[in-house]
Amino acid sequence: MAPMGTDELSFPEAFWKGHTGLRRQGPGSDRSTKIALSMVDLPGKEAEILDIGCGPGAQTVFLAAETGGRVTAVDLFARFLEEVRERAGELGVADRVSTVRADMGSLPFDDKSFDLVWSEGAIYIMGFQSGLSAWKRFVKPGGYVAVTEITWLVDDPSDDASLFWKEAYPGMGTFAENCAAAREAGYQLVGTYTLPREDWWTDYYRPLSNRLTSLLPSYPPDSESGVGLREELKEIEIHRLHGNEYSYIFYVLRRPE
């Protein structure tokens, strides 16, 4: 989970050295994106899809390729949007992928303009229920929202995991709480899917931890970068030890007609 901030300079140098150029900036995989996508019904090539907090765009280009529709990819950081455009070009979907630099809390789109609002590993920035409530207006009636949200899988997590996440993401809920929050925000629950452990490691934690470990000797332990690197490595270690206690879950939701 990336730290939060509103401009690139609010992140220490080592953060960008660790993260730039990774295929994904959070847990996920094409396989899981495909499973969630199979739960929604889209109007083929006419589909308008919004991908919020797209990062480097692995899921953006996959959505464009799989659906044949148009995907608008939004992120706060220009460097990620450049990576999205590059990836879209490589995959031959650049004509159906557009990028918009914007804050997910104040999106510059008309109401009811998307058949599907997608967001992997990013709604935590607003908070699950706040994000769902804020984004609903952009969905056409009868359209869908599919988001992944980090979720407790057990009622009695270990002290290590619960202390870490209480600090890192105090809003992290259980499956039942998130289903209730989605209904409260005015959606019907279409389906859910729990990301498997390999989705955390293959394209995210494994390449990231290799980079963070090699960056560590370059920064004094008490510098902002040194502290940030150790905090990210701690998150990865907590998952290695306790990854059976929580995961990202895809919540696939529908805005009623």
Ligand SMILES: C[S@@+](CC[C@H](N)C(=O)[O-])C[C@H]1O[C@@H](n2cnc3c(N)ncnc32)[C@H](O)[C@@H]1O
């Ligand atoms: C954990 S990453 C997930 C990225 C991508 N969806 C993926 O799974 O690879 C969260 C993304 O949200 C973006 N982000 C952070 N704050 C944001 C904001 N206020 N508005 C829009 N995007 C934001 C970050 O730049 C980052 O790309």
